[in-house]
Amino acid sequence: MVNTGDVKRIGVGMRGTGQVAVEHVRAFDSNPHTYIAAVCGRSRESADAFAARYAPGAKVYDHYEDMLNDLQVEIVSECMPNYLHAPDAILALQADKHVLLEKPAGITPEEVDALYEAAGRAKGKTIVSFLMRWNPLVECIHALLERKAIGDVFFAGADYWHGIKSTFASYNWIRKKEFAGGAMITGGCHAADLGRYLNGEVAEVYAFSTRQRDDFDYETTFSATVKYRNGSVGRLSAALDGTRYPYQFNIDLLGSKGAIRNERLYTKELFPGQDKWIHIQAQGPDSGSVAHHPFKAEIDELVDAILYNTPVRSDIRDACLSMDVALAITESARTGKPLTIQPRAL
Numbered sequence: 001m002v003n004t005g006d007v008k009r010i011g012v013g014m015r016g017t018g019q020v021a022v023e024h025v026r027a028f029d030s031n032p033h034t035y036i037a038a039v040c041g042r043s044r045e046s047a048d049a050f051a052a053r054y055a056p057g058a059k060v061y062d063h064y065e066d067m068l069n070d071l072q073v074e075i076v077s078e079c080m081p082n083y084l085h086a087p088d089a090i091l092a093l094q095a096d097k098h099v100l101l102e103k104p105a106g107i108t109p110e111e112v113d114a115l116y117e118a119a120g121r122a123k124g125k126t127i128v129s130f131l132m133r134w135n136p137l138v139e140c141i142h143a144l145l146e147r148k149a150i151g152d153v154f155f156a157g158a159d160y161w162h163g164i165k166s167t168f169a170s171y172n173w174i175r176k177k178e179f180a181g182g183a184m185i186t187g188g189c190h191a192a193d194l195g196r197y198l199n200g201e202v203a204e205v206y207a208f209s210t211r212q213r214d215d216f217d218y219e220t221t222f223s224a225t226v227k228y229r230n231g232s233v234g235r236l237s238a239a240l241d242g243t244r245y246p247y248q249f250n251i252d253l254l255g256s257k258g259a260i261r262n263e264r265l266y267t268k269e270l271f272p273g274q275d276k277w278i279h280i281q282a283q284g285p286d287s288g289s290v291a292h293h294p295f296k297a298e299i300d301e302l303v304d305a306i307l308y309n310t311p312v313r314s315d316i317r318d319a320c321l322s323m324d325v326a327l328a329i330t331e332s333a334r335t336g337k338p339l340t341i342q343p344r345a346l
Contacts, residue, residue, distance in 0.1 A: 100129070103193075
């Protein structure tokens with residue numbers, strides 16, 4: 001950490017040079033307490049080009065381990081393909097860095113277990129980009145639930161429907177299971193995380209899968225019935241099929257005193273004379289474009305946690321619980337059997 005006048009500035013090491021990394025840099029640049037100190041990608045050429053365009057003055061490293069040894073790098077921003085998320089994050093935690101980790105936190109149970117243990121031993125602050133938690137509409141819904149606006153929730157569902165086109169920036173690797181992990185893991189983990197965030201821990205899942213495309217080497221549509229530990233039930237789904245309809249993220253909540261469907265609210269608890277759905281006037285999760293995601297809010301929260309020891313909405317250990325759900329859904333669909341999710345101690 002360096003001091004510029006009265007402002008403490010924290011050095012960030014960018015691990016990755018894709019579209020998500022661009023948005024991370026923009027968010028870090030907008031925070032007065034951070035600056036991009038270093039860049040390391042999959043090749044020296046890509047890192048040089050990225051630094052020249054987005055982070056002039058940053059050091060460029062050929063090897064990730066060398067960047068981790070740089071004392072100016074206090075935060076590691078992990079933006080590599082999915083299969084590197086957990087291994088790279090573990091190395092950063094072991095190097096006593098703060099970590100901003102892109103989702104999914106891991107793509108196998110073994111990776112998630114190792115990451116969970118490493119985060120438990122780490123000294124640094126961590127945050128994971130389950131960005132629905134910072135979406136303005138989700139913030140409104142979360143506040144309504146905390147105030148029991150729709151009473152006790154007995155059904156909670158979330159759907160991640162994103163038809164991945166060949167023009168998608170990550171298309172070349174996201175369609176390979178060894179790199180992406182699977183549909184419920186790479187994108188559906190958002191639905192799994194939001195189910196937990198809005199309604200609590202998941203106890204059991206029973207899932208099915210199918211596919212409508214042959215350019216991916218894994219099942220691309222999943223639907224799971226879930227039972228929460230609080231006794232409520234719901235549905236979580238993911239679909240990477242369907243390139244002929246817009247991106248859609250659905251949120252469905254039924255309660256003893258009302259209901260929420262995306263931006264629509266019905267609750268006579270708050271509005272006794274209500275006879276039609278009320279629309280919540282807040283930006284929803286309406287796009288799969290990374291430029292649409294609330295990275296600034298996430299990154300500002302991480303920086304505050306580092307400077308003032310304040311909490312974050314999704315640290316690595318919490319994110320691992322969401323990956324447990326996504327992985328269980330994937331395994332249930334493969335085996336055709338229901339799976340119980342064992343609790344972890346946070």
